Amino acid sequence: MTVLRILHLYPAELGINGDAGNVLALAERARWRGIDVETVAHAPGAELPPSADIVHIGSGPLSGQRAVHQDVLRIAPRLREWRDAGVPILAIAGGWQLLGTELETAEGEVLAGAAVFPTRAALGPKRHVGEVVARLADGTAIAGFENHSARTVLEGAEPLARIVSGTGNDGSTEGVVVGASIGTHLHGPLLPMNPVLADRLLSTALRAELPPVPQTERVDRYATNARRAIADRLGVSL
Ligand SMILES: NC(=O)CC[C@H](N)C(=O)O
Secondary structure, eight states, rough: OEEEEEEOTTTTTTTTTHHHHHHHHHHHHHTTTTEEEEEEEOTTOOOOOOOSSSEOOOOHHHHHHHHHHHHHHHHHHHHHHHHHHHHOOOEETHHHHHHHSEEEOSSSEEEEOOOOSEEEEEEEEEEEEEEEEEEEEEEEEEEEEEEEEEEEEEOOBBOEEEEEEEETSSSEOOOOEEETEEEEBBBBHHHHHHHHHHHHHHHHTTSOOOOHHHHHHHHHHHHHHHHHHHHHHTTTOO
16 A cells, blocks of 8 residues: 555534544554555545545434435445455444444434444433543553433444443443444544554554554653543543
């Protein structure tokens, strides 16, 4: 690969929680390692690029989700092909819900999803708004902010993390992992606040270890402080 291509799905419709920062973090962390980056924004109705190295879809309200729903179904086969080929897909909250198997609205309407993730979300009357600390399988703590009204069932898939404080999928688990792809409710944005996940996605896409460089060491100190501040406010340890 000469240029790392990051495909950003629906930046105009989905991304009200600052999720575009995830794309910025991926691009900057790659550039700081000397890698050329191209970010391609995809809008409903447009042609997809022939290939992608990382795919990102952000979050949004039901109106934004509806605005892209038909296009999500149109591009679903390509997304599943990329997932199966090991291309990391990062899907945040409402974007993740559309990439699951089904999204049920609070009124009981069922929207078919892209089935990139074997997960089903049902929106309810209660919104879950607040900070979250959760632990990855290896014990690493991640932190962020959730703002959704979903209860999410993982139909046999592995969660991204176990909840320490917050709601996440169901009060006990948060997010999902399928191969190299991740679905999560976390904003912050997720990747600037949890650089371990940013480098995990980049390492997979680049098939290379990514040692720290002075620029990543600097911003990672800010991220550590931000996660610590969240844990302190929630009264939990990282
Ligand atoms: N943060 C979001 O993307 C919200 C997604 C969805 N509209 C919900 O309320 O669950």
